Amino acid sequence: MDFSKVDFLSVNEGLCVQCMHIGSFDDEPDTVSAMHQFVKENGYTLDFNDHRWHHEIYLSDPRRCDVQKLKTVIRHPIRIRG
Template identity: 65%
Template sequence: MEKVDYKKKFKELYLPKTKPAKVCVPKIQYIIIDGKGNPNYEEGEYSKAVGILYALSYRIKMSKMGSRDIDGYFDYVVPPLEGLCVQCMHIGEFDNEPETVSKIDNFIKENGLQNDIGIGRKHHEIYLSDPRKCNRTKMKTVLRIPIKKI
């Protein structure tokens, strides 16, 4: 099975600009955590979940199994986020994310779109930087909000 480098194949999804943009996310499998708590608290549930996420991702990347084979290794696989979304690269600490989310919200309103967060569609954050290993002021996180046309 051929390994896919998603950052290269779907560059617009994983390396967006710091200005919001509308994208159509194709059906792709992800490893997703539903984090809770303050991400700044190193011993908290959220930070532990991120650690597990990075460990699983690394294990899959370094193993011979491809990302398409992950279903059999998990009791529950979350359906992939797909469809229309607005996304933006957030650079900096978690506490400053509301500024980027505000830019996304303004883009949604200015372009006649509607936030579509609800059952089956959630706000997503794609961590490109491991917060346990990098300067938090330089962390890169893709913030993605599902939308629909009005």
Template identity: 65%
Template sequence: RLPDFVTREDFDWAVSEAAAKKKLDFSAVELLRVDEGLCVQCMHTGPYDGEPATIDAMRAFAAEQGYAPDFSESRLHHEIYLSDPRKCAPEKLKTVIRHPIKAM
């Protein structure tokens, strides 16, 4: 995820710099702008096996606020992995979980 002020030129420069410094091929990296609409999201901390409890809490929170799940072919469950499981203890993993919602 990038801030809105990051331009295509900024992105291309960063990819070029990373490729030069790391001596890796970043040609598959893309800059995408996505409008997911109304969502509920939460930072899940811990092992991936614990995510169902976080998702249950998200559903309960959304319902308390007057919202219902809004899944479809274009509105999906998303996870953004902020930690590298190869380098991080399972209890310290951080994952942003996002679900589409709509007013009830």
């Protein structure tokens, strides 16, 4: 396999909100909405910029796992609202 296009990087993410989403990727918008509601209700705001992004960590292999058991960590950068 050609891994020449793979990059390894270290990221200092700072303050984030994250959630373990279990289930289909198609259902992720509901999880993201719940995360954003949590952020709003707890005095934070989203903090996306050129260096802080939405990202996902896939813990399950969709080729080998039932779609309803897929596990994905969803992470968004936040900061204290103010």
